[in-house]
Amino acid sequence: MHTIVVTGGHHNSALVVAQELVRRGHKVVWIGHKQSSRGDAHDSAEYLEVTSAQIPFYNLNAGKLILNLSELIRFPVGLSQALSLLRQIKPHAVLSFGGYLGGTVAIAGKLLGIPIYLHEQTVTAGRANKLIARLAQVVYLTYPDSAKHLSAKHIEVVGLPLRSSILTSKSKTLFSRKRPTLLVMGGKQGAHVLNQFIFAHLSDLLTYFNIVHQTGTNSKTQDYERACALQNTLASLADCYLPRGYIGESEIGSYLHSTQLYLGRSGAHICYELGVLGLTSILVPLMSTHDAEQLKNARILESARLALILPQSRLTLPQFTSAVTQLKQLKGTKLPLPIDATNILVNHLLKQLG
Incomplete structure (x- = not known):
């Protein structure tokens, strides 16, 4: 059994993958946002759905690496918190689904020698994902064209993990x-x-x-x-x-x-x-x-x-x-997109972990 930290900004596909890992007998721990935005008193959809799936959830107050004083102050605090959480959890891998929170956890994981894996959902790549890709063992892509935006050791095109419904x-x-x-x-x-x-x-x-x-x-x-x-x-x-x-x-x-x-x-x-x-x-x-x-x-x-x-x-x-x-x-048609990304990604990830 492997312990895997799942984190990042796109929780829908991340949760699908997390649930499949749990179904196969692995332990998943989630690091995410308890609130959707700063100043919002309500629990985020991410927090509600992850905890409803009975996956352990840790809130992380991460900051963005941008030229903004308040964000720059938050970043080292968030990084310190991520390091502390990963030392406590002792995961075999970090699977990030992008965003600045996923970037913070990925940097912490790299500093601790934990293998990093990334799934990129979009046709381009944000600043955080460009950084995470450099740290990752494997980058899983939704679209082949995304590869030109990333510097990665190993790329696998899998599609987007879809919610079962x-x-x-x-x-x-x-x-x-x-x-x-x-x-x-x-x-x-x-x-x-x-x-x-x-x-x-x-x-x-x-x-x-x-x-x-x-x-x-x-x-x-x-x-x-x-x-x-x-x-x-x-x-x-x-x-x-x-x-x-x-x-x-x-x-x-x-x-x-x-x-x-x-x-x-x-x-x-x-x-x-x-x-x-x-x-x-x-x-x-x-x-x-x-x-x-x-x-x-x-x-x-x-x-x-x-x-x-x-x-x-x-x-x-x-x-x-x-x-x-x-x-x-207009007479549009369904796009010929992969619908089995969850199994492809999980199979490849578990093979990597041995």
């Missing part, structure tokens, strides 16, 4: 009213800009769609609370609007299979899942990500005629309506 769920009736279903998601933390758009135009949008709206559960914006309050004002249309704070791993598949249109951010996981399912979408990339990562994710679906990209600056009701009309003219 994506592959096993069936379509179900979410609403009694006969309208197409619009699924609105801004990533696991929600997206305040997208939420505001829905709030401002909810009555108009409900004329054409039933709406499932994942708002996130940020305690500062309180968008979920506002969505619930708005639902209570909709009278006969209240049953056509379903606000959710967060849609968990066990449910996401059935919602995606039961939806006709997705509106939201274009993170690595959702874009891969939309491509696998062939679901049409209007994508609003978060442009503050490193190297326009979300825009590049979105372009994969756009080139397959599965999506239209709507910049955040143009997120208005007329522009959205126009995008819906244009999407009806």
